[in-house]
Amino acid sequence: MEYAVLTGIILVAGVVLALVAQWRDWRPPLWAAVLVGIAVRAVLLFTAADDAWQPVDYMESFQPAGVAVLNGQDPVLASEGGWHFLPTIPYMYGILLWLGIPWVYAGRLVTVIADIVLIPLVAKLAGGPKASLRALQYALNPLALLVAAIHGQVEPVALVFGVAAFVVARGPGSPHRAGITTQVAVRLRRGMAAHGWRSSITRVLGRGGLLHRSLTPVSGDRADLRRGVFAGALMGLALCSKSWPIWLIPGMLLLLPNLRARIVALFFTGLVPLFFLVTLPIFAGTPLSDLPKVIAEIQNIRPIVGEWGWTPQFTGGDWALEPTMAKLGTYAIYLSMIVVAYLWRRADPIDLTTALLLIFMVVTPRLGAQYLLWFMPFLVARPTRFAWPAIIGVSLWSAYGYLYMTQFEVDTWWALHSQWSRASIVLLPILVMAMPWGRRSTPELAKPVRVPVKQQVGSPA
Template identity: 55%
Template sequence: MDYAIPTALVLVAGVVLALIAQWKGWRPSLAVTLALGIGVRVLILVLSAHDTWQPVDYVNSFKPAGQAILAHRDPVLESNGGWHFLPTIPYVYGLLLWLGIPWEFAGRLVTMVSDIVLIPLVGRLAGGPKARLRAFQYACNPLAILIASVHGQVEPVSLVFGVAAYVVARGPGEWHRPEPLPWRSPGDLVRRLVSPLDADRAATRRAVWAGLLMGFALCAKSWPVILVPAMLMFLPGLRSRLVSLIATGVAPVLFLLSLPVAGFTEWNRLPDVLNTIGLRPSDVRPITGDWGWTTLVSGGNWNLDPTPARIGQYLIYAAVAACLIWWRKADPIDVTIAILLAFMIFTPRLGAQYLLWFMPFLVARPTRWAWPAIIGASVWASIGYLVLTQFPGPRWYELHSPWALSSLVLFPLLIAALPWSRRRYQQAGPVAVPDAKTRVATP
């Protein structure tokens, strides 16, 4: 990578600013925060676009998907195996390429714009008096800048819709955790649907919009499916949650059907498309060995082994279920943090971009060990992006193994960053107002 040093300096400066903001309690205006966030991301995008090194998947996977759309072909089945998700993002790639924008810029524009929109959304997700601080800290987040402006990975697109879905589902004002409803008989289930409570009926509109937004998150990539349970927890009752769940499926179904309707693929090939983008353990590509516990099996090298891939997939399902049970009475954002950090611990495979999944939520609602985990994950990913890319060919493979094994060092930080002390949601109490006897006169 030609611009590793200036990129690294920008990322370090961002971390320093974020920590100083935490220490000093800075709360810059949204205009200042956006100016910083946009300036940094545009700068790194321009440097990355002119770099002689380009990420392998950015060139060999994402670009063919956009070119397939230009050629009116199926981007999932006819892009050299490079696209394993719904065709939503390839449609955007194809449009940008059709407009004549060079690929080095076009592919990154999608992710950079999404990450910029995430900045105020993180503030909205945090809420309260520290909303502007959290937005500023996300604007400085080094991993977000790397993923959006260097790698051009699609994570920011999924996250911008996912976080927006959380904000909408929570609704205006302070969120109140709904009281658990007693279920005395199967008939109660029907009665809750036919005759919902007033709060449940009033939440229908935001349930629909939250579901539609989460559906668009799933259109970009399939992993946001693990965000759905926590999003539903923001809604007050069974009816609104069911409405939101149904709405979540609308956009993915429409984009899937757009392939045969628009003539990109034949109707009889839809099962092949579904198998390619599926979430079953048998559908996931068995590339393991470059992260976490599977590095101990492979020695830190890529390994096409279906056994650890399948074991890891089932471990993820079990971990998600355990988090939903253990944190079932917590704030839904804490539930999300727990689920996403647990995923990082148990997953058999991981690209550095996966580490961005938990960033908006952990920045918005930090735990005690949040920033050590954020900095640790950012440093590990930065070594892969900025250091390993200095060594092409066999030397890269030699360095990749110890780098992959070093991911195990992050695990204590990820475990510590879990919201262990926030298993129960605590309603913020009223602000105490001193009475006349206790007020101190001021000059």
């Protein structure tokens, strides 16, 4: 990579500025943070696009998907396994290519614009008096710069929709919310003690019971349902970009104020991906008979391990097709997610989501450097004691792969890769420490705020 030194200087300067801003408690205007983010991303985009080295998947997987859309072909099938997701992002690629923008710029424009939009969204996610500081720190986040502007990976697109879903679901009021409370369980236990289990079940499931009241429309809940619709649609768009935002759904649902809004949000979360799937024959020219092939290709995930964490220790630091390791890692993900969801069940849904994403990085058997961006907006918005060691650690590891290893020919690259991938195990305990251990519960007073009916129609507060 020809511009590795310039890129490294920009990344290091950004980290230093972000840490100084933390130390000095700078709170710049939000527009200033956005302008800083635009400036550094623009510089890195143009230098990366002008470089002789281009990421392999960017050129051989993403570009064919965009060209397929431009030619009226299915992006999943025409890319010959290069694109394993719904066609939402290839549609964007196709439009930019149709406008005559060269691919080395077009593909990165999609991710860079999404990452710029994430800057104010991180401020919204953080809330409170330090919101603009968090926006500046994300604007300078080295991993975000590498993934969006250098690699052109699509994580920022999935994140921009996912974080927006959180912001919409939380709605007005305090930026801090309670997780799952114990009030319902306490009332059920008391009811069973006083009336017996049969009567208690009737009180929950019968007419006029707890479930019936939760599903019955009440005056003034239209705004809550509207939040559910928009939050669900945004989360659905996140799932159209990649499949991993499924881990964001629990936090989004918990941020919504009631059961009806959560049901509506879950419905639209599934409806949007279904829409993009069934409209493939209209917008991508996919024959109806090929839809099963598209679904099968999206579900086809090869069990490649050896890039990160514990699996390189068994593969010698090289990529390997190891179905057994991949299966064990998948089971470990499910088990750890259940444990973390239980431990953080009473936490703010944003802290729950941060914990879920971080533990995924610790136990996953397969990971690319871009995956480490998943937790960044959440950890930057709500930093923990070890947030910055984790941010700097994963950024250094990723930058070594992006900037240093790309200087060498294939044989040297593989030799460096074996050391680099095995060294990632050092980061696992740091990611565990960066989890929001001190925020495993939130005072139950921090509940969602229902906007009074008069205020909903525009009268002053």
